[in-house]
Amino acid sequence: MSKGKLTVVISQAPGKNPAKRALEENLAASLLMEPGIELSIIPHLYDLGPDHTGRLFLESIPGDMVVLAWLFPRAAFWLLDRDGIRGTEGQSPLHPKAEKDDEDADEPPPEKAPGIGPVGEIPDRTIWCLDLRDHAGHQIYLEEIRRIGAEAALLREGRQAAKQATKPPAVITLGLPTQKKPAPEFTPETLLAPPSRRWYPVIDYSRCTNCMECLDFCLFGVYGVDGLDRILVENQDSCKKGCPACSRVCPEQAIIFPDYKSAAIAGAPVGNIGGLKIDLSKLFGGEDPMVVAAQERDRELVRDGRDAVGLAVGIPKRQTDKPKGPRDELDSLVDALDSLDI
């Protein structure tokens, strides 16, 4: 993390998939030769508990960083945010925001219903999250990291200039400087200590409207509110492995289960027509998502020796004639199906 260097973190895939390991290793090997890059490798981001060295390491990074993980960028970014590793989300052409057809390229982007946003102060740095599932070869990632390196350098210059313009009055510290907490030892061995698999929801606060439907729905005490009455995933490890039910209940698609098999729940980029898929399950004979969510919840309740509650508890009663809020990318996405350019 020396001055002027960009921190790059590779978060390994869980398991031992040789193709994934090969991509990680090839990328790591070429990044080690790359000037201006500080590379570290940690286990699967999602599995890192609060005490894992990999997590402490991430927390210790003060500046811009690139995180390459086997996760959707949106999932990785909000996962880091929940862990207190925060910043501005960097944009990368590797995961285009919206893969629209050219015909409506002139239209201004639709107004998005704003989520409540992250809580507290966001440090002035940028975090780029790249999805290692997007490409099989490492070269494209290497080139993108070089591009980000150049962008980060410009951002740094901008910040420096801003700082100089508004130079704070000099503060003279008297007495002994305060003792800094000693940084833990970040050796490759401790960084890569294998964590056990975890399972919990991640809230995308750029979409969350604090409607509390997840809090009402989940009967396992996963959700809570902070001092400002904002929803948060309070008890991650109370969550039931494999159960994504609250994500189905969320009216804003703000709840992500990063390792879930279906892309929409795992945090696929909203607005990316190529990435986010319309769920046709209902049309093809599947149940209503609320029913599925209630079934999934019942299964976990019974497993815990509790009574199933079906649709009786915490199922939102949405008003069908609710006035429509401002349109967002997801709305336009489903509209795109309307025109069915087949």
Add this chain to the structure above:
Amino acid sequence: MQEDLWFTMGKIPARLPAGILYAKNHMWARPETGLNGNGLFRHGFTHYAILLMKDVYFLEWNISEGDPVSQSQEIGHIETSKAESGLYCPAAGTLVRFNAALLNDPSAINTDGYGAGWLFDLDAPETGYMNAEQYLKFLSDNWEKTQAMLKGKMNQIEDDES
């Protein structure tokens, strides 16, 4: 040879061959004769379903050949360029076989949906399937609701059992 029927989705026509049967989950069913007799049907996606999904990328079954199945049971999963969905059994019976050719390359679903792109053979004593005219009416009657559903207004839609 009976004439094909057509259902127009917006501007795009979906072909519904006459002489085969249709299930409400947008699968066609063609009686297979000569094997173990009366209730064996070959199933596949209707052109209507394929137009909604577009190019099939990935198809996966989560039951085995020979398994008993109930109606609406989730039996697999599909991912396409526009959509993803669970796949559900249109009638109760025994899943006799899957089209193995699709597992390596599902593109036949798009190129020959009523032929080489068939999905599975199901031995189902009672089906309640529709003929082409009935399916066409079913599609027309539900088109408005389907469009609403595609727009994400799922919670406003009641299941149509008519």
